[in-house]
Amino acid sequence: MAPPSDASSASRRAQSIAGHLQAPQATKSTDYKFEGWLGLDKTAAAGNMVWGEFQPKTWTEDDVDIKVSHCGICGSDIHTLRSGWGPSIYPCCVGHEIVGEAVAVGKNVKHxxxxxxxxxxAQSGSCLKSSCFECSNGLENYCTRMVGTYSSKYPDGSKSFGGYSKYVRAPAHFAVQIPKELDSAExxxxxCAGVTxxxxLKKAGAGPGKTVGIVGxxxxxxxxxxxxxxxxxxxVIAISRGSSKKEDALKMGADEFIATQEDPDWAKKNRRKLDIIISTVSDAKMPLSKYLxxxxxxxxxxxxxxxxxxxxxFxxxxxxxxxxxxxxSSIGSPGELNEMLEFAAKKNIHPFIEKRDMKDANQAIVDMEDGKARYRYVLCN
Structure with a gap:
């Protein structure tokens, strides 16, 4: 995919900035380019990413290069593009729901x-030391040296770039096989969203005997x-501000639906009803006391x-x-990713997605921020 013609000057600027900010070039030569949608500053979140080349992490024999076929759009992408959780490392190429074909595999990689x-x-690195409590107990996603799939740095100083791109490079420990029963876009x-x-749910013992509420x-x-x-x-009880998603929620498996802005007595009517609540909302004004x-x-x-x-x-x-x-709770470990994917294949799980062309990524993130996704946008190369 070529960058839009009207973004050529911005693309050249992105490549220039990337060249100045990256660690020394990786030694592995390839016949493909690492290029994607780059956020240059906070305004990128408003649909102002530009297409350009980037330098992937320094190659090691523990890595894998992936030709990206699909990448989901996550709310984290938008938070990162606008430095919402703290200063991002610009230029950044976001996207951490990546599926594609392994085109280069390090000699040390067995799986x-x-x-x-x-x-x-969402994760592309941790210390993986036997002395690390998290890494030695299948909790790599909580390692203090966790490396995110984008806008993060590896120990050698090279940067991570995500899946709004043609190719990505990542340590193979954090790459998982996709079961043949699953569609790539799904x-x-x-x-990220799935394992999050x-x-x-698994750690809380969700299953027979439990009543679960999902907020958002x-x-x-x-x-x-x-x-x-x-x-x-x-x-399973779905909890949302309004009832516009009620019909879809019931199709997804909800037995009941609570619309918090449409019933002033919703908390009183449903008190002491749930064993587990998972809250997905990112609104700092959430009615936490009522959820409890x-x-x-x-x-x-x-x-x-x-x-x-x-x-x-509270x-x-x-x-x-x-x-x-x-x-x-934060994302999931490689072990949990494998467990979840096998479960999805066995239970024939089909998420509600909408495919968007990779070339339309800027409009897609704007639509995502405006709440138009039903219920996950997936960029397709």
């Missing part, structure tokens, strides 16, 4: 071969409904959405009176 269909999620959003919901019915939330239903939970009212004794509230500002305060009595826990 992937050239030609395999593979995926990379598998892509599982690699899968991990806390978007890209993440819709996976929560799909997984909770497939895991066999007694009841929905939990039964020993209930667990797990936040996966990441607001850019502080969340509301009275500690809300926890003490029912032995309620408030937790956080």
């Amino acid at each position: 992937i071969k050239v030609g395999d269909r593979v995926g990379v999620g 598998a892509a959003p599982m690699l 919901m899968w991990s806390p 019915i978007g890209g993440l939330g819709h996976f929560g409904l799909l997984w909770a239903k497939a895991l066999g939970c007694d009841k 009212q929905l939990l039964r004794t020993n209930g667990r509230y797990i936040q996966v959405g990441a607001p850019e500002e502080a969340i509301p305060s 009275r500690i009595g809300a926890l003490i009176a029912k032995a309620v826990k408030i937790e956080g």
Whole structure:
């Protein structure tokens, strides 16, 4: 894919900036170029990315190069493009729901071969040391030396670039095989949105005997409904501000639907009803105290959405009176990715996606920010 003709000057500027900011060029020569949509500053989030070349991480024999076929659009992409969670490393190429073909595989890699269909999620590095509690216990996503798939730096100083591109390079430890039963476009959003919901649901014991509430019915939330239903939970309840997504939520597996802005007594009517709540919302004004009212004794509230500002305060009595826990959860480990993908293949899970052409990435992120996605955009090369 060539960059749009009217962006040629901006593309040259992006390439120039990338050339000045990157670590020394990788030694591996290839017959393909690493190029993609680059955010040059905070305005990129408004649909102002430019197409240009970038220098991938320094090649090692533990790496894999992937020819990108599909990449889901995640809310994290937009947060990063606008430096919402802190200063991003510009120029950045976002996208961490990547599926494609392995076109180069390091000599030390045993689980992937050239030609395999593979995926990379939100993580592309950790220390992997035996002395690291997280890495030695299958919790690589919580390693203090975690490297994100984009806008992050590897130990040697080279940068990570994501999947709004033609090719990506990543350590193979964080690349997973895509089961043959799964469609590439449908598998892509599982690699971040999917596992972000899968991990806390599994750890909280979602399944028979549990009633689960999913707050926010978007890209993440819709996976929560799909997984909770497939895991066999007694009841799955979708929670959203309005009822516009009710029909879709019921198709995804919800048994009930709560529209918080349409019923002033929603918390009172549903108090002590849920064993587990997974909240995907990134709104710092979320009604947290009312969500906690929905939990039964020993209930667990797990936040996966990441607001850019502080969340509301609440009275500690809300926890003490029912032995309620408030937790956080971040993406998933390579082991969890494999487990989730095999489950999706076995249970014939089909996420609700809309395909967008890679050349239209700028408009796609604007539409995503405007809440138009139903329920995950997937960019296609």
